[in-house]
Amino acid sequence: MKGRIHVAGAGVISAIGNSVSETFESLRHERMGIGPITLFDSVHKGVLPVGEVKHTNERLSDHLKVKTVTRTALLGINAAREAVKSSGLDLKRWRTGLISATTVGGMDLTENFFHDFLSNSRHGKLRDVIHHACGQSTELIADDLGINGFVSTINTACSSSVNAIMLGSRMIDQGMLDVVVAGGTDALTKFTINGFNSLMILDKNLCRPFDANRNGLNLGEGAGFVVLVSDKVKQAEGLKIDCFVAGFANTNDAFHQTASSPEGRGSYGAMQQTLDMSGLKVEDIDYINLHGTGTQNNDLSEGTAVKRLFGDKCPRLSSTKAFTGHTLGASGGIEAVFSVLAIREQCVFPNLRFETAIPEVGITPQLVFENNLSVKHVMSNSFGFGGNCSSVVFSKSDF
Amino acid sequence: MALYIKGMGNISPQKTWGEESLFKPVGYNEDRLKCIEPEYSQWIDPRQLRRMSRVIKMGVAAGSMALKDAGITVPQGIITGTGYGCLDDTGIFLTKLVENKEQALNPTPFIQSTHNTIGSQIALLLQCQDYNQTYAHDAFSFESALLDAMLQLNETPERKILIGGVDEITEASHAIQKRFGIFNKSENSLQLFNRPSEGILNGEGSAFFVLSGEKSETDKVSVEALTTFYKPDEESLVKGIQDFLKASSLKSEDIDLILLGKSGDQKSDEKVDRISSSLFSSNAIGYFKQLCGEYPTASAFALWLGARIIQEQTIPDGIVSKKVNKPLKNILIYNQYFGTHHSLILLHACH
């Protein structure tokens, strides 16, 4: 890249906190946020554990002082506002873009509409479907932040928000934008809970990523955004920067629609190419925030790829989905914020509920929260359905 | 930088595949324009076809057409744009969810409902492990895909990247949109712009392109520049268009044809009507939504149409009201969507 893509701000909301500081406290004290479904009625209530943000829509819109709209947008506005505030930037001074990501969009309201619509096509409240499309949530966030430059939305399933960070970085690098708010948001919906349940990859107990006896994932929700800026903006605004985007890559596993290849060729390629772009070697990585959903397939495939790439130079690694659940399209954005935190606080986060290593892979992740470490380069992985594999590396500014 | 169009494929409400020359426009007498579809088994193995919904077949087939046109089997990147995503499977899964009260649900429609299914299916069929991206931002979905291709090819111009814009109409989506009262009562779509009216014609389509940053002797059309305007006021729109042309060292009189994305709805078309009158009063202006209808990725249809016009140096009937005599070297696609999303794509004849 021509210059550096600096991370000037971060914002996050998930089952473990409504802000970066709350989130860090939960991570530090190893407090996970997965529990029973409370947000809506479902036959799965009391059966499937989920990672809910601990606020209703009414509470969120009260707090944000916005109309109650799709939960995906409310979560996104919450995190994006925090990210922008923490950057201290006046977005109107610069060519600013918003690149968000989501898989469910306004489905939380659409599924209510559909229930009535099915019985009679004249039934169902139209205002419930106005913001159905993915782009609509993004525009609610853009309008809230006052961004009317470049706006776009990515949907590549669970790798979506890392791809948003990628596009944002490219646009800054090629001089098209100065500032990009990039990340993603997804709300819990009956649609996704039932969808994943039909695939039989949900754990009825708390998920155990990377464990030999793992039994599936727990769904979560939330939003995570970073504010990316160019060298010019950093200098002009006199910003104090913790880290920058060192490299990234996007590959496709091209093996199966929902399953990853046994050798993890897509994830291997994404990690390898990210290292190449960053100009780093495997031994330079201090911490990997794994995709680590807790499914039989992902963890074996990802673990195999990590082992193949890092060999005996495997750094500390963990899946924070044991804290938050799998937040789908938001996971890349949320975990990007965790990566930034790891560099800022010079720490690594634990992989909760791990007991036994996957025999074919033999990787033991980080078991406890640990700080006072030297954390210079952090890799974050996000792999989705459709074989979409993305990785990103954040590096400490003065490494 | 310029992107050279190596190949194209288009499935639309017009006969846009399977013929050598430009099509003869087809008219519709209802509020929706449905695609004229090929026999998909000639493009897709029946064993893969079985799971694919209509929109995925449209995407895979048009993508295959573009690759065949470009003379390549596997691209070095696949980027798709879709505003609505895979509506049919979304509807099927939602319906079963309600009917079966969340029990015993078939996984196939859920898996097929995600927006990235189109791009992923193409990658799977071709075993393409390269860059794979899906944009799902309403009327900027295709523009975002095109922009991403530009950024990628700026870095590695020798690559050949497949990009496309796809959207479908389903019974449910049409019924819901109808309740919003947005459809036109036109009795002949080809006469949509004959007199002022209200409402749009619902459209759908799948247009794919193979693009490269490297020019070859046989290339006829290049994409020179692209920009988008989100909820712009008229003043910034006018300035934006002027700046766009200036950046390509062009004046408005250098544009041989403007393909204007008027929708047929008088109210949303107001802005583009005023702007085209003031900035392009002496230019030849043509319309395209009487051919494809209105949908988030209609600009992909417009790109195909503009490229075909440059290739053949002929404008099909019913697009412009006055005959255009000069050589068609620069075509500007100026699209808008319900007055809030505006985009410009500049095409240039290579020779």
Next chain:
Amino acid sequence: MDQLINNLKKQIVESLNLKHIKPEEIGDDQPLFEGGLGLDSIDALELIVLLQQTYNIKIANPQDGPEIFKSVKSIAAFIKTHQPA
């Protein structure tokens, strides 16, 4: 048993949308996965749904799938021993 096997073949073709195959073309003992008919993990999940919706048999663990769904005959045998009265 024959009736069940014939019905199963029709149901499999329909629920897996195997338009290119006629039910009678599927052999009783023909492997359904791994080569054979070339079905995959998504098809296995669909067969689990078929068993639940049509025969009222719930398979809780998808890992049991490969053994049960080896062939039409093995599915029929499983149904006969597990179908609720």
